[in-house]
Structures are given as structure tokens and as C-alpha cells.
Amino acid sequence: MGKLAAVNRPGPGVCVVDAGAIGTFIGARLSRSGCQVSALARGATAASLCAHGFRLVQDGAIVTAPVRVAEDTAGLGAHDLVSSLSRGRRSPRRRRKSHHG
Numbered sequence: 001m002g003k004l005a006a007v008n009r010p011g012p013g014v015c016v017v018d019a020g021a022i023g024t025f026i027g028a029r030l031s032r033s034g035c036q037v038s039a040l041a042r043g044a045t046a047a048s049l050c051a052h053g054f055r056l057v058q059d060g061a062i063v064t065a066p067v068r069v070a071e072d073t074a075g076l077g078a079h080d081l082v083s084s085l086s087r088g089r090r091s092p093r094r095r096r097k098s099h100h101g
Helices: 021-032 043-052
Strands: 013-017 036-040 054-058 061-065 068-070 081-084
Touching: 013 021, 021 036, 021 054, 021 061, 021 081, 043 068
Parallel strands: 013 036, 013 081, 036 068
Antiparallel strands: 054 061
């Protein structure tokens, strides 16, 4: 049997939708492990990601990781994995009236 040739290609393409706290953590870890990470972001988040990449504080040090940023899906292209990670949005609690006698 013949040997398989080594494939020299970049890591898998991952798109992070919603680069908030959770998306930034996951995206930075994936990027630092060799994945080609893109982020769908707008406004100040997009500007910060473009200027600095992903930034995390880990063990007291700032850890950075590269990311490609797009403000709409047309600029993203194909990916091996799309991740939509976000915390649940808290809605204001309704005050309930007590109907006790």
C-alpha cells in the first residue's frame, strides 16, 4: 500500500456569529489552535475586532488571536462550522400584583 501524502492546508474554517463574551472566548481558542476564524459583527464590536482581533484576559495576561471580520453574511464565504453562541438576553421582570385577601 502507498503512503498518504501530507496535506498542507490551513485549519478548518469556523464562523462565530455574535462575538460577545462566549463567542469571543470560543473564537479565540479556536483561532489559537489553528482554525481559520471569521466573525459576523457590527458597529463597535466589528471595529474592535478589526483593530485588535480577539482579546481575552487569561491568568492576568491579555491573550490575542487573529480573526477575519464581516459585517454581513455576504462577506463571509464558506466555512466548515458556523457557531452561534450567546447568553440568553434578560428581559425586565414583570411585577406581579398579589391577589391575596
